[in-house]
Amino acid sequence: MSNEAPNATSPSAATVSLANARRVADVPARLFGSFVEHLGRCVYGGIYEPDHPTADADGFRQDVLDLVKELGVTCVRYPGGNFVSNYNWEDGTGPRDQRPVRRDLAWHTTETNQMGIDDFYRWSQKSGTEIMLAVNMGTRGLKAALDELEYVNGTAGTELADRRVKNGIEEPMDVKMWCIGNEMDGHWQVGHMSPDEYAAAVDRVAHAMKLAEPALELVACGSSSAHMPTFGEWERKVLTKAYHDVDFVSAHAYYHDHGYRTHDTIEMQDFLASAEDMNYFINTVADEADAAKAINHGSKDIAISFDEWGVWYQGRWNEQETAWAKSKNGLHHGAWPTAPHQLEDIYSAADAVVEGSLMITLLKHCDRVRSASRAQLVNVIAPIMAEPNGGAAWKQTIFYPFAEAAHYAHGDVFAPVVESPTVTTKSYGDVAAIDAVVTWDAATRSGLLLAVNRDLDAAHDVTVSLAGLPGADGAIAVTHAQVLHDDDPYRTNTADEPNAVTPADLAVSTAADGTLTFTLPAVAWTAVRFTA
């Protein structure tokens, strides 16, 4: 945001400079995590569909698995989300034909429990992803969490660990990262709590889990958004109380274009600047975490696990839910479907630009945000869609910015100095049209520039000065440059036309002094790989 007077830069041009750039931190592997919840067709009909032509012996769709690998996901948060707050982990273990069918209150569906921890562990082995587990703090608590931990990570020889061995998983699953519940500040959550209640509860659970396994990395629930009534107070109380045993505090944020019904341009411009909210969210949580550290005379920083983020058209979902609720005229008329179509947002070119912009923000804060999970992975507000009835899997527009960062953002993150024309937004005032971040891997002398043009109306010339990368000793050579843009920002991919919106080559001029220049059309995301 800038209210400065116009400078030498032309109104339609931006500069991105590595000189005086702040080295943020190394890129955490977990920044490219995703979220898999028992919700809609994310699990059933998504990663798991035994009747699908591509399914393997475990029932995992290989077409989906291939796209997951192509997406570059490093770590997967499981099994919820709201779902976990009324989940019995035991239900998803042991022989599949003996598992109980349950009502899930979070999404008002029938849960068959044909997938569970055992199965997800096998899927994680096949997908090469780290597991991040959430425990139920809604209908259960301390004891169930400890039992689950022992089942998952325990060495054979105790009743619970032996049960896992009997279920076919001989070695401890070695799950290091655990979420102590999910969005317990949300009034919608089964078993929601006040800040004081959750502070006491998470302090107890985290302490006991650490007694068992001191090397665990534990995530306390933070606010479900920066707009919760208890935002800030929640973080302060929770982290002050549980400081010594908690390593991360979670943050969740979803954004969408509130003008989606009418294609309102003011709303769209606001939506394009969503990263401003994420930036504010991260800074505020970091401040509260530091205050908690000070009160506890502590030496460690509480990190942020931004373990739900992305574009989600909650407005559409709420419309559906309201209609569904009103259609019920009696006690038993509410259906409990199994794996229904829920939250199956179809993403536009503009959505992809926003997701690319959010990823830039996460990278710029990766000294504090040491873990992140895009929500979700398949079918449910997801980059990967898996058609039912033997259909194919395909990529949404938002697939591309995530995949590029996951595969090519290595080494260290640098927050460049950006001088940019501004655009005026309803919620954030005047904001920079251009945002950018650079990663640089000194070992391989390869780097990645990620940038977005958040201006709904105007293209902008961008000049990037890469001089100053530590250890760079050759000339800048662009190895790959792409841009994601469509003249119709509302255009989407579909099952029938899955390549309607994909990245195109970007023309980049390279100067001898390490300066790159290119033009970003309105509403565009770009990635430039280079060596130096």
Add this chain to the structure above:
Amino acid sequence: MSNEAPNATSPSAATVSLANARRVADVPARLFGSFVEHLGRCVYGGIYEPDHPTADADGFRQDVLDLVKELGVTCVRYPGGNFVSNYNWEDGTGPRDQRPVRRDLAWHTTETNQMGIDDFYRWSQKSGTEIMLAVNMGTRGLKAALDELEYVNGTAGTELADRRVKNGIEEPMDVKMWCIGNEMDGHWQVGHMSPDEYAAAVDRVAHAMKLAEPALELVACGSSSAHMPTFGEWERKVLTKAYHDVDFVSAHAYYHDHGYRTHDTIEMQDFLASAEDMNYFINTVADEADAAKAINHGSKDIAISFDEWGVWYQGRWNEQETAWAKSKNGLHHGAWPTAPHQLEDIYSAADAVVEGSLMITLLKHCDRVRSASRAQLVNVIAPIMAEPNGGAAWKQTIFYPFAEAAHYAHGDVFAPVVESPTVTTKSYGDVAAIDAVVTWDAATRSGLLLAVNRDLDAAHDVTVSLAGLPGADGAIAVTHAQVLHDDDPYRTNTADEPNAVTPADLAVSTAADGTLTFTLPAVAWTAVRFTA
């Protein structure tokens, strides 16, 4: 209550006028509910006694069932009361010979679990009553409540619903009304809570139950009496916190003649005016509920479920309990009897008048009191007594006022303008001797006048003006008029003399202008059915 100067009415006469009467509301069917607790011989040896000559294949006494129907009970709250706070609902399901025997702490008895939810459902079908279930918030909480809900109301196809089907009940029981615990403000209660603790707990349970079934009608515990130390504060905190998911707040009130040992007339006069306390109780709870609505910017009114009310000689019970406690001189000397004689109050003519008076008060508040349960149904502070060892069932004095209202109070309630001589009471000051209410069913053009004379010493002439009933277009015709009174207000019915105190015909004069006149003896209840 009136301190006005004497008016034209003679000191010994009262007028009851429908002119300017306030239409309160329609008569709620649930106002004629009753309460069945696993306590003493209410269940075992009451509604259920398989060895009794009249027992059916399910073990239900038909003599009791016949009287329940004669009483006109519409809805039954089950299984407690204090009992529920240490109850496992699962214990009362499945094959009877596999059910566990338990200690019940609430009443220090042995619970055989031969009756449970399954059986009570069958009994409710046979008795034609709606079920109102209470869940255990003492030794259990959220998870057990959700499981119970799924067992009771779930559609077949989940583990819990299928368990019900396996136990012989194929269709969902369709129980709409659920009490979230019982008297959790009472220090005597297993698992009692502070106002803040219960507010948080009920908010969580009610929200999760509504997630499952939005059409449920949920009752939060209110105060166990208007004289609890947290009265008022309790309602305000609980309803403010749980406003959005709670539909009712409970109220409980028991009254008795504190001079029962010595036949103290001051105490008896006080007792006769007990409805004054109920009136104050209802008004106060309504005020707190409205305050909670305002704080929540809500649009719905929280209703009152007056789900325990009646005459109970708690003084006698406390004497028994104290003696019993003192008789124990060691750890194991406390007996744990099965279905002992507990709280088997025998009711007098005066008790019946008070119960009639309380029913008038409930009717006059039925815009807010949308549910009520007289406590209890059989043997335990009950209108119906069931003799053991193959003995008969018989009616107590209090049977009659309840039955008359349950069968004949239809349509709308009108609170007439009552001008009455007053009596002086210890607790309530000067109160009207005569109280009255009128119900009027415009569809059938039939009405009911209920009135009491609460004066211990004097008979009063009563003039009732029925002119003004909406839709009435004929002359008033009295179809039935009765009075319950005994010159000895302490006289009771007994097993041997079950008809000692019963209603007698009342002489009513009818004038052409719709005016009825009659004389009520001291300590009397009357009911006049009419058409117009």
Add this chain to the structure above:
Amino acid sequence: MSNEAPNATSPSAATVSLANARRVADVPARLFGSFVEHLGRCVYGGIYEPDHPTADADGFRQDVLDLVKELGVTCVRYPGGNFVSNYNWEDGTGPRDQRPVRRDLAWHTTETNQMGIDDFYRWSQKSGTEIMLAVNMGTRGLKAALDELEYVNGTAGTELADRRVKNGIEEPMDVKMWCIGNEMDGHWQVGHMSPDEYAAAVDRVAHAMKLAEPALELVACGSSSAHMPTFGEWERKVLTKAYHDVDFVSAHAYYHDHGYRTHDTIEMQDFLASAEDMNYFINTVADEADAAKAINHGSKDIAISFDEWGVWYQGRWNEQETAWAKSKNGLHHGAWPTAPHQLEDIYSAADAVVEGSLMITLLKHCDRVRSASRAQLVNVIAPIMAEPNGGAAWKQTIFYPFAEAAHYAHGDVFAPVVESPTVTTKSYGDVAAIDAVVTWDAATRSGLLLAVNRDLDAAHDVTVSLAGLPGADGAIAVTHAQVLHDDDPYRTNTADEPNAVTPADLAVSTAADGTLTFTLPAVAWTAVRFTA
């Protein structure tokens, strides 16, 4: 403590006078209790070791059992301690080969559950000790406590009591004294609570247990030491809330010579005066208990159960624990040993003097301290060591002061007037070198004088005037007099030299007026039995 000017008493002499002595109270049998926790080798390899040559059919070591009887233990607290906060009592019941193996988080060990309540009951019968049980308030709560109570004390005929009968214990165990959790104020405790949280929890549990069995004697957790951040506040809140249903509040205190590594004399002198801290602790808790009584307008005094006390080199343990924690470099590298060597402190002559001094303090406060448990009994900070691999059991130095008091402190306690030279301490200022207490059993006309010289440097002459013992009518006759002292206060017993430090005879001069005189060397404990 005294800052008075020197008086006629020589600086190196002390007087102990029964004239004007305060009769404290009768000696409570439970004052000589001990503590047995599932920790290290206290249970496994301690009281229970089925492979040991002396083991009986139940697996109990008879050499240990013989020493337990010689020690004179009256009452044993079981099964924890920290252990209980993650313990399932059911795990230790039923056939041994069907019991589950569990992780214990409190001590990071593997719990085989080969000992449990059933077995401990049998051991208590053989050792002639009363059982004092602690319930799990960490991972469980109200319901588990009630179930355990019914299993332990219930009369046959209910599911839980019948389970006990089936497990071979036909009669109720008749356990009267129950601890509602353990050290719930400690941040190290699984499920630790704030003062308000525990106050609410213990109030609920105690009330429900008393509903079941009014004659129970219930112990609320007090502070884990007088130096906890919530000390005082904890007692006040807990006892105010749960006053009516709680009989005891616990106190725990451990002391050790903080200069143990360097033989720092200032630290040793401080350690010798540890009873000053215990004295302050008891007085403060008594004050808080009395305040809670007043607020509740109560008539009973809350007693203190000093149910963990003794010398424990926590510094050594913390060093071990820190090293152990640091040795772990991964998730599964933390071992979960079964019955490892933990807390196996070896005690010196000075340690025995301190324990003797603490016992004197407990006796002087036995009007309020009506129960105490020395922690622990075997191997773990214990008077009795049991060598593994068929080895012998032997007595530590601290065995002797406990055994003498347990066997010979009968009748009433008198707190004599002590005039003593003082020693200067770092923590407590100037304190009396000599402390003493007298018990007197009028029925048998036998008494016991217990005294310590806490002076690290100087011997002191002691003159004891026993005139004034109620009912004494003969001349004072010393029947046995012993002193425990070693010129090297750091000298210990060992398995190989178990009698290195034992009591020796003490020379006592008796005068006709009932005056005894003797000299106590520096750092010495003495016991003089007499008749009168």
